[in-house]
Structures are given as C-alpha cells and as structure tokens.
Amino acid sequence: MPITETPKIKIYKEDSLSLSSGEGGEIPIFIGVTANETPSANILKFSNYNDAKKSTAGGIGPEADTNTLLSVIKDFFEESKRVAVDDVGVPYIYAKDVGAASAETATNFTNPKEASKTKQDIQVEAYIFKQEDTPANIASVLVAIAESLKTDKQKGKPRIAYATVKGWTVTELARLTSLANGIKDSDVALVEYDQFGKTIARICCTPYYDEPGYYPYRSVIPGTFKERTDTVEETIQANGIIFNHDEKPGKVAYPKINLAVATSYVKPIDERPIDSLIHVNRNVNQLIRDAVEVVYPQLKRRETETYIQEVQADLDLLCANKIKKGYMLEGTTVTAVEYKQNPTQLKLKIKANPVNITGLIEATIYV
Structure with missing residues (x-):
C-alpha cells in the first residue's frame, strides 16, 4: 500500500512564523x-x-x-x-x-x-x-x-x-x-x-x-x-x-x-x-544548522582552557531542548572534538535519533 496517512510528527509549535529557527520558511x-x-x-x-x-x-x-x-x-x-x-x-x-x-x-x-x-x-x-x-x-x-x-x-x-x-x-x-x-x-x-x-x-x-x-x-x-x-x-x-x-x-x-x-x-x-524519508533528513539538517549556530560564537574562546567543555555544555543543552520539545528522541547527541589535522577547525560528531524512525543517523561536520 502507498502511504495514505503520512507520519504525524505534530508537536509543540512555539513560533510557527519563525524563519530563523527552521520552522518552515525554507x-x-x-x-x-x-x-x-x-x-x-x-x-x-x-x-x-x-x-x-x-x-x-x-x-x-x-x-x-x-x-x-x-x-x-x-x-x-x-x-x-x-x-x-x-x-x-x-x-x-x-x-x-x-x-x-x-x-x-x-x-x-x-x-x-x-x-x-x-x-x-x-x-x-x-x-x-x-x-x-x-x-x-x-x-x-x-x-x-x-x-x-x-x-x-x-x-x-x-x-x-x-x-x-x-x-x-x-x-x-x-x-x-x-x-x-x-x-x-x-x-x-x-x-x-x-x-x-x-x-x-x-x-x-x-x-x-x-x-x-x-x-x-x-x-x-x-x-x-x-x-x-x-x-x-x-x-x-x-x-x-x-x-x-x-x-x-x-x-x-x-x-x-x-x-x-x-x-x-x-x-x-x-x-x-x-x-x-525527507522529513528525517530535514530534521537532521536542522540539528546540524543549530549546532553550528551554537558553536560559531564560541570559536574565539579556543585559547581558553575550558573551551571544549563550554562548547560541549551548550551543545548538550541544544540536544536536551530538541528532545524535550519532541523533535528528537533520547540518544541524540552532538559531541565537540578537537580537530588535530587543522587546529583552526572544530569537529562535531552528530548522532541523531529523529522521531518516527528506528535507528540513529550519524554525521561528522567541520566548523
């Protein structure tokens, strides 16, 4: 059978007109x-x-x-x-x-x-x-x-x-x-x-x-x-x-x-x-965008001793909020890692567990 009743991942929409948050308006x-x-x-x-x-x-x-x-x-x-x-x-x-x-x-x-x-x-x-x-x-x-x-x-x-x-x-x-x-x-x-x-x-x-x-x-x-x-x-x-x-x-x-x-x-x-499934890919893509948005303002803290810990704390909060709102499931993480091949970049390891699917999606991005 074709899909006649599509997956309904309807959750708490806080600002349906927001463009910057990725809620539609692509x-x-x-x-x-x-x-x-x-x-x-x-x-x-x-x-x-x-x-x-x-x-x-x-x-x-x-x-x-x-x-x-x-x-x-x-x-x-x-x-x-x-x-x-x-x-x-x-x-x-x-x-x-x-x-x-x-x-x-x-x-x-x-x-x-x-x-x-x-x-x-x-x-x-x-x-x-x-x-x-x-x-x-x-x-x-x-x-x-x-x-x-x-x-x-x-x-x-x-x-x-x-x-x-x-x-x-x-x-x-x-x-x-x-x-x-x-x-x-x-x-x-x-x-x-x-x-x-x-x-x-x-x-x-x-x-x-x-x-x-x-x-x-x-x-x-x-x-x-x-x-x-x-x-x-x-x-x-x-x-x-x-x-x-x-x-x-x-x-x-x-x-x-x-x-x-x-x-x-x-x-x-x-x-x-x-x-x-496009809705899964779009959801993961938005997690990537949000993670980059979190990390960018912190990049100039790179020389501080607690840089990685501070970045990671912000990324943990991002994932926790995604899970709380129902956009992602438990197991979703974004981990900040020093990128030794290029000290001017930061590597983010993403494990996404979107709603309505079984299994994790993993990706590595460089900021």
Whole structure:
C-alpha cells in the first residue's frame, strides 16, 4: 500500500512564523530553463511573482509557454502565500535562469549550484530540466549535485535538492533512478512535473520536524491531482518519486503530498537508508544548522582552557531542548572534538535519533 496517512510528527509549535529557527520558511533557489536567449549571468532574488515576470533586467520574463522556470516560480508563490495568520510563509526566493541550456553539459547546472553557495540562507535547491534532455545526462548532473551537497553538509551548511523535467511523466522520471549510474541519494529528490512549484512551496512551508505530506495544499482544490490506484501509487513511491494525490479519510478529500521521499528510497528495503524519508533528513539538517549556530560564537574562546567543555555544555543543552520539545528522541547527541589535522577547525560528531524512525543517523561536520 502507498502511504495514505503520512507520519504525524505534530508537536509543540512555539513560533510557527519563525524563519530563523527552521520552522518552515525554507529559502529555495530555482535553477532551470526558460528558453531566454540571453539569460542573466546573476542569481536573482524575488519576493513576489510580479518582480520575477519582468522582461527587463532583474526579471526572468516574459511569460510564455516555453518559460518553464517562470511558470514554476508562479506556482510557488501561489502556494506559499499565507492564507491564515499562523501560516508559515517564504519571504523571498532566488532563481538562476539557464536559458535553453542542456544537461549534456553538466556545468550548466553545477556552476549555478556552486555560485549559490554565497547565499548562505538557501536551504533548498530546485532544478528544472528541459524535456529533450536524456535520462543519462540528467542523472549525471544530479549525481554531481549530490556529491556537492555532501561537501555542503560536512561544512555545516546542509541543503536538499529537488528536481523535475518539463513534461516528463512519473514513468519517465523513474528512469533517473533505475539506470545503473542513476541517482539514488538521500539529499536528492525527484518530483512529478505537474504542480512542481507548488510541491516545492508545500515542502518549504512545512516545519522541519513535520512530514510535508501532513499538511494539505493551500492553493489546490480537490480533484486537481491525477487519480491513481493503490498499486500505481505504491510503484511511484518505490521508484523514489514525490507525487501528489487527494487523501480521502472520509467524505472530504484533502490535496496533499503522498509521502516526501528521496531518490535513495528506491533501494531495497533492507538497504534503504533512514534518511530516505525527507522529513528525517530535514530534521537532521536542522540539528546540524543549530549546532553550528551554537558553536560559531564560541570559536574565539579556543585559547581558553575550558573551551571544549563550554562548547560541549551548550551543545548538550541544544540536544536536551530538541528532545524535550519532541523533535528528537533520547540518544541524540552532538559531541565537540578537537580537530588535530587543522587546529583552526572544530569537529562535531552528530548522532541523531529523529522521531518516527528506528535507528540513529550519524554525521561528522567541520566548523
């Protein structure tokens, strides 16, 4: 059976509008095709769709069927718009227009990804490839992106990438994980093209400790998404693809994400990593960000005798608060260790025990 009732990790939400605490409001960068002949060389920042659709400098217009990136951004702003006082919103996004670039040249997408590292508030990367690209070329780009994301995480700046291909069906998307050299990574997710922008918005507006499929869409009415049998939905999910459907626990239908999974979900059950569930990976990523935020102000105490003990005390308090609030379970620790290979850095050993899973996730980062 596909997931029809997603994990409900609903806990004590103290400030649902907080952006800095990671409670939703993740800032994305969209990197995708527009067919513009002279795309801007810059990464652009938009706080609304009207700015994005401009054909003048600073926009990625004009509006056209061929302008895939702009269409996706329009959907994003529609879904991320707050409709209730306690809704989480996204104040702005970043975008990189790659024109009509092909995945045949990986740097068309990996160079903007590397350039985006200067924007340290970005937590989500969203890629839109053109329909004519081959599965092998797209998969190669995504594998390179996954490797870069591993480096980002080791430096305490984790992100998750979501990708789609214009016009491709879920069957066509599945080729990206089924190839021998396909993408099967917990930091990279594939998303059905239909409503891609709204799906990214739904994820960005979901608090990091919740499953994105817990919340219904704000801008989608029941009946919008394709009706599929349980068997078909189960197959799509097993292929490591995020898709949407109407959940019908009773007489009322709720448009939702089925289950947010990464491409590593395609692996056999006995090999499937714990963080192949996006809500688990997001939760661990936020622990990493919070740990780095705790440690950074203390780095200049390095010459004091009690430096490590003081840093460790703050990290212990961070983990205790996560456990108390229900975001993590007992066994979650962040340990500060002197990094002998580089005295100017501090090594953090993380053991995370997120809610609703069995097993620990371990990571080592360098600050």
